[in-house]
Amino acid sequence: MNLKLLLPFQIFAEVSGVRRLVAETRGGAFGLLPQRLDCVAALTPGILIYETAADGEVFVAVDEGVLVKTGSQVLVSVRRALRGSDLAQLREAVQQEFLTLDEHAQSVRAVMAKLESGFLRRVATLYDQ
Template identity: 75%
Template sequence: MPPTSMNLKILLPFQVFAETTGVSRIVAETREGSFGLLPQRLDCVAALPPGILTYETQEGEVFVAVDEGVLVKTGADVLVSVRRALAGMGLAQLRAAVEQEFLTLDADEQSVRAVMAKLESGFLRRFASFQHE
């Protein structure tokens, strides 16, 4: 008999953000667009950009702002592992939070990424010159 509901667990790096049973549907955003999950859907994996995750239980719809991460569906279990998540606000406020907090990189993160890019390109140049010798 196919499952009639799903178990959703939203994981952050150091804690469980939410754990919900009896989820009837989930809508997630990917870089290619939104897609829905129903309990009978085949198992899947999806990369998640910063956006809004929506799920529905008997109590109603719940909206969660999530930072980038991954969604994995196996049977009736759906695991969403993200860097940060916010809930408890209206949809408009969550959308604004995604734009302000998740889509804009702070100065420290930008400088770290720039340094890492320089290190990687320097390593590749040295490695390519080493192979040509």
């Protein structure tokens, strides 16, 4: 299989000769072998594992995203990714960086929610008149 790992702003990795791949979804982890039927899966933050003859097992921490397998091509599109050889370090990175939103992102979401609700209230008063 050929694996292409995409980030919003660049190609994180292009790997050919992938023997197997394991990814995490809301329903649990699942594996892909070269003969598997085509599929699409929504990925959750976790560890993506793929194996090649040259590199052996490779571990990549990924954020939420989508996996698409068509024929021998596997495209994985995620927001963020980190490669590493230490599983404990990668698991910690997933918990710290991917699963918890930083305070800035939470405050921006709160402000946007207030703006949206204020806008909807004003539009509703226009229709009531």
